[in-house]
Amino acid sequence: MFSIYNIVKNRRIYFLMSLMLIIPGVLAMIFNVINLPTHTPWKLSVDFREGSRFVLKFQQPTTETAIRGVFIQNGVPNPEISQLGAATENLWQVRTSFLDGAVSQKIQSDLEASVGALDKGQVTVESVSPKVAGEVTQAAFWAVLAASLAILLFVWYSFRSAPHPIRYSICALIALLHDLLVAAGLTAIFSLLFNWEVDALFLTAMLTIVGFSVQDTIVVYDRIRENIVRHRGEGFTSIATRSLIETVHRSLSISLTTVLVLVALLLFGGASIKQFIAVLLIGMASGIFSSIYNAVPLLVAWEERDLWGNKANATA
Amino acid sequence: MRGRKLFNLIVVIAVTLISLLIVLPFQKPEFMKSLLFWQDPRIRDFSLKQGLDLKGGLQVLMTADVKPGTLITGTLDSARSIIENRVNGTGVAEPVVQMQGGDRILVELPGVTDRQLAIDLVKRTGSLEFVDAGVPLLAGTPITTSFALAQALIYPQTAAVGKPISSVTPISGTTIYPTAFTGEILESTAAPQSTTTGSFDVRFAIKGNAQAAFAEFTGSRINKPLCIVLDGVVLSCPTIQARLTDGGVITGRFTSDEARQLAVTLNYGALPVPLKIEAVREVGATLGADAVRKSVVAGIIGFIVLAIFLLLNYKLPGIVGVIALGLFVLFSLAVFILMPVVLTLPGIAGFIISIAAAVDANILVFERFREELRAGRSLRGAVEAGFQRAWPSIRDSNLSTLIICAILYSFGSAFGASAVRGFAINLVIGLVVSLFSAMFVTRTLMRLVFGSDSAASLNERKDLLGI
Numbered sequence: 001m002f003s004i005y006n007i008v009k010n011r012r013i014y015f016l017m018s019l020m021l022i023i024p025g026v027l028a029m030i031f032n033v034i035n036l037p038t039h040t041p042w043k044l045s046v047d048f049r050e051g052s053r054f055v056l057k058f059q060q061p062t063t064e065t066a067i068r069g070v071f072i073q074n075g076v077p078n079p080e081i082s083q084l085g086a087a088t089e090n091l092w093q094v095r096t097s098f099l100d101g102a103v104s105q106k107i108q109s110d111l112e113a114s115v116g117a118l119d120k121g122q123v124t125v126e127s128v129s130p131k132v133a134g135e136v137t138q139a140a141f142w143a144v145l146a147a148s149l150a151i152l153l154f155v156w157y158s159f160r161s162a163p164h165p166i167r168y169s170i171c172a173l174i175a176l177l178h179d180l181l182v183a184a185g186l187t188a189i190f191s192l193l194f195n196w197e198v199d200a201l202f203l204t205a206m207l208t209i210v211g212f213s214v215q216d217t218i219v220v221y222d223r224i225r226e227n228i229v230r231h232r233g234e235g236f237t238s239i240a241t242r243s244l245i246e247t248v249h250r251s252l253s254i255s256l257t258t259v260l261v262l263v264a265l266l267l268f269g270g271a272s273i274k275q276f277i278a279v280l281l282i283g284m285a286s287g288i289f290s291s292i293y294n295a296v297p298l299l300v301a302w303e304e305r306d307l308w309g310n311k312a313n314a315t316a
Numbered sequence: 317m318r319g320r321k322l323f324n325l326i327v328v329i330a331v332t333l334i335s336l337l338i339v340l341p342f343q344k345p346e347f348m349k350s351l352l353f354w355q356d357p358r359i360r361d362f363s364l365k366q367g368l369d370l371k372g373g374l375q376v377l378m379t380a381d382v383k384p385g386t387l388i389t390g391t392l393d394s395a396r397s398i399i400e401n402r403v404n405g406t407g408v409a410e411p412v413v414q415m416q417g418g419d420r421i422l423v424e425l426p427g428v429t430d431r432q433l434a435i436d437l438v439k440r441t442g443s444l445e446f447v448d449a450g451v452p453l454l455a456g457t458p459i460t461t462s463f464a465l466a467q468a469l470i471y472p473q474t475a476a477v478g479k480p481i482s483s484v485t486p487i488s489g490t491t492i493y494p495t496a497f498t499g500e501i502l503e504s505t506a507a508p509q510s511t512t513t514g515s516f517d518v519r520f521a522i523k524g525n526a527q528a529a530f531a532e533f534t535g536s537r538i539n540k541p542l543c544i545v546l547d548g549v550v551l552s553c554p555t556i557q558a559r560l561t562d563g564g565v566i567t568g569r570f571t572s573d574e575a576r577q578l579a580v581t582l583n584y585g586a587l588p589v590p591l592k593i594e595a596v597r598e599v600g601a602t603l604g605a606d607a608v609r610k611s612v613v614a615g616i617i618g619f620i621v622l623a624i625f626l627l628l629n630y631k632l633p634g635i636v637g638v639i640a641l642g643l644f645v646l647f648s649l650a651v652f653i654l655m656p657v658v659l660t661l662p663g664i665a666g667f668i669i670s671i672a673a674a675v676d677a678n679i680l681v682f683e684r685f686r687e688e689l690r691a692g693r694s695l696r697g698a699v700e701a702g703f704q705r706a707w708p709s710i711r712d713s714n715l716s717t718l719i720i721c722a723i724l725y726s727f728g729s730a731f732g733a734s735a736v737r738g739f740a741i742n743l744v745i746g747l748v749v750s751l752f753s754a755m756f757v758t759r760t761l762m763r764l765v766f767g768s769d770s771a772a773s774l775n776e777r778k779d780l781l782g783i
Contacts (some may be wrong), residue, residue, distance in 0.1 A: 057600075101596060120429065121372070121602030129594040132377065143727040150719045158712050201662055204724060204736050208669070208743070211720035215713035219680070222709045250683045253629065257622055257679070258672040264618035265668060270607030272369075273661050
């Protein structure tokens with residue numbers, strides 16, 4: 001039943017699987033929009049949200065209260081304080097409103113005086129004004145829109161010699177949105193569970209997923225286009241299945257190489273890009289699934305005007 | 317065909333040798349460095365440049381502090397070059413001072429941890445004016461000038477900025493002092509010791525395009541004071557003693573320090589527009605080194621895993637693939653050094669991901685090659701057909717990623733997220749080099765291995781071909 005020969009025929013199963021992958025993430029995003037003070041699907045880092053962020057590495061264990069005291073002393077009313085990494089790392093993150101250089105410098109020396117010595121080599125302080133944060137959010141929106149549109153037009157153009165090229169591009173776009181929703185949804189869930197914050201790199205990951213997801217889909221579509229010419233008179237379902245079989249080894253090999261490299265980066269790479277790599281990995285994995293189980297069956301469904309594969313099953 | 321094959325092989329070997337010469341970390345002779353004529357002379361060497369997130373330091377993003385719509389074209393860029401001079405004067409290694417999206421200046425100071433000091437350095441804008449006060453004013457007096465009020469100058473045509481003085485609307489109860497010039501007209505300043513009195517003077521030179529106006533101004537106001545005003549506060553009011561054309565000397569029994577300070581303020585304090593800071597990032601110095609080491613380890617492990625994958629899956633062609641992959645890494649590093657690309661942590665990730673993309677192109681070819689062999693083609697025919705038929709897939713899939721990289725790059729440029737840009741640049745370089753590596757290097761090597769007459773017997777060794 002799960003054999004590759006039946007993927008197109010049993011498309012309803014895979015469509016439902018995709019929905020099951022997407023729905024929890026979408027619910028998490030809605031939950032975040034309602035509950036987070038910023039009303040966004042994810043917790044936002046300083047790239048998208050005005051304010052200052054301190055990452056402080058103390059040499060000795062300390063407490064949230066002690067850190068909070070120093071910030072309040074310096075006229076910062078509501079610092080958001082959280083501990084990063086393992087408790088033994090003494091790594092703390094403090095989020096505040098936008099602070100200028102003098103105040104943040106004073107806070108750091110006050111912290112050293114009354115809380116404990118800092119490991120200066122590992123301190124990061126970022127401040128972003130409301131204007132920049134707003135513009136970045138806007139630029140992010142346009143970037144995603146431009147990327148989707150570019151892909152739509154690109155696939156349409158590449159498949160202009162195939163019958164109904166717009167169908168290829170819209171199906172590729174749906175498979176792409178699927179991957180983005182899976183990655184965005186899981187990030188929202190991790191935002192809830194592990195306090196993940198979305199920064200400019202998250203957007204980079206999403207756009208990279210766009211590029212690679214389409215790459216997977218194009219490899220299969222390319223073969224369908226070739227087979228339509230070679231096997232004239234054969235039904236579209238049969239051509240699509242044939243193309244899937246012919247390319248599945250290749251698709252899996254290609255995706256596997258990317259996944260292997262990403263896993264190596266995730267396990268051995270630096271901590272500051274872990275979240276970025278994890279989002280990429282989720283998107284790539286989803287891309288493998290969607291190019292085989294969504295992109296091709298969707299195209300067949302459109303060609304045969306039979307979304308759930310009812311006709312195919314009736315004749316089988 | 318044979319001559320062409322030999323030529324291609326020579327090209328591959330030549331590119332490999334040149335890349336080795338670039339990448340291997342031996343002491344490069346001066347003449348090699350001088351070949352990199354397109355690089356900034358100060359950083360012209362054969363090393364991989366590390367970004368701020370790897371080296372640690374301070375990043376400041378600032379913008380003009382004026383009402384929207386009143387910013388005059390070109391002023392921000394002159395402010396940028398002034399800041400660059402100031403930064404260069406401090407001796408910070410490899411600083412970055414560049415325009416961001418037309419209305420911002422990005423300053424990166426690697427290794428600088430004193431946030432306030434660095435902010436002072438770039439922010440102490442000092443809008444410098446030469447004011448025709450009529451009477452000498454005491455140093456330290458705050459005044460309202462026509463330039464501060466309405467960017468109006470007596471000689472608007474000479475400086476890069478400004479409107480005619482007649483456009484200033486008077487305010488009752490306030491004296492508006494007419495501004496003659498802004499600090500823009502200054503070419504250079506120096507603080508030499510006077511040979512006659514032993515005290516220090518401030519010598520200044522006027523830019524060529526402002527000399528006529530400066531001569532007219534000083535000629536018509538001999539024995540009147542010319543007040544130097546910084547940020548609306550009088551610094552000094554020397555008396556004009558002669559008609560000055562290309563420059564002059566301010567004498568006033570300055571001490572060495574006083575003279576130098578005035579000279580520096582005249583020189584570098586003359587930002588044509590006030591600035592405000594919009595974003596600051598301070599990155600600890602040891603965070604990066606650790607991350608680089610980890611990324612390199614991850615990259616090497618990734619490479620080994622890919623090599624094993626290729627060998628197990630494709631046998632003899634797999635060996636060709638591994639060689640091509642090694643050359644891909646070598647060529648990419650050479651391009652990074654030549655460009656030069658500033659490596660950031662996401663940039664390194666982008667490069668490592670492009671290693672996977674380089675393998676993809678090889679896989680597409682090898683799979684096709686196998687298919688053609690199974691379909692009964694000769695080895696030589698299968699090599700040619702493999703590359704020919706894999707090309708559309710390789711081209712289309714790489715193009716889609718290239719399009720995305722272009723969008724990423726423009727997004728990254730919009731606000732100074734050099735991280736995003738670094739990722740996009742490295743991924744693009746990786747994709748382009750991987751196209752060369754797959755379509756030229758792998759093809760040349762495959763022809764070499766499978767194209768000769770003696771290789772025809774390989775056709776019987778299905779185990780070596782991975783079929």
